Amino acid sequence: MIQHHAGDELLLPLAAGRLSAGQALVVSAHLESCTECRARLHSLQALGGALLEQAEPAALEAGAWERTLRRIDRLAPEAAPAAPAPHPALPEGVSWPASLRFCRVSGWRWIGPGVSFARVAGPHDPAASVYLLRIGEGRSLPRHTHGGIELTQVLCGAFDDGRALFGPGDFDAADESVHHQPVVQTGATCVCLAYVGARMRFDGRIASLIGGWIGM
Ligand SMILES: [Zn+2]
Structure with missing residues (x-):
């Protein structure tokens, strides 16, 4: 049962094709x-379509249509997606989201007792800060806040960060105002997919060093 959802501040730009990759x-x-x-x-997409249909028509500049066609002609054809890349192992019974099918995912790298991460490079913006975090049961991430937005999707397991309990399928968006320490519940390893908009700010010096080292 999913308890935490993506808000309209993310779904609207996604519907409009303006959300970063x-x-x-x-x-x-x-x-x-x-x-x-x-x-x-789907409702937001339908609303966007209805608003477009109701908009007052505006006259285009002379030659706008021809310029647009010439611009399309100059666009490089989009490369066909590479074959799905092999991904590192997930806990038994957990499958990869289809949205990561064409992403390159590094192997698991140890960053602390019971904690590893993998780098995710998507086809549209390979340099975007997207990671997988795998945290063993009863383990936690060091206490931290954020320099920007942090998005998290729980693929398996569950963690409690003092604000709420997040389980499989749950989504979280945290910003500078959130200062938390996610603690994984007993019973299962937790794997999360995360986007880190700006460096995390860890309370501890060693965690800061490791965070800087992996670019998180
Ligand atoms: Zn949802």
Whole structure:
């Protein structure tokens, strides 16, 4: 049962094609598992279409159509997606979101007791800060806040960060105002897909060093 959803501040730009590629990856992974957010996205898309239809027609500049066609002719054809890349192992019974199918995912790298991460490089913006975090049961991430927005989609397991309990399929958006320490519940390893808009600010010096080292 999904308790935490993506808000309109993310679904609206996604519907309009204006959400950054890194954020869109995480929101898309949530949409795959959440019928409620998919229905909301469809409503927003329908609303956008209706608004366009009702808009007052405006005259285009002379030659605008021809210029647009010439611009389209100059666009490089979009490369066909590469074959799905092999991904590192997930806990048994957990499958990869289809939205990550054409992403390159590094192997798991150890960053602390019970904690590893993998780098996710999407086809549209390989440099976007998208990561997978795998945290063992009962383990936690160091206490931190954020320099910008952090989006998290729980693929399996559950964590509690003092604000709420987030389980499989749940989505979270945290910003500078959130200062938290996610603690993974006992019973299962937790794997999350995360977009980190700006460096995380860790309370501890060692965590800061490791965070800087992996660019998180
Ligand atoms: Zn949702």
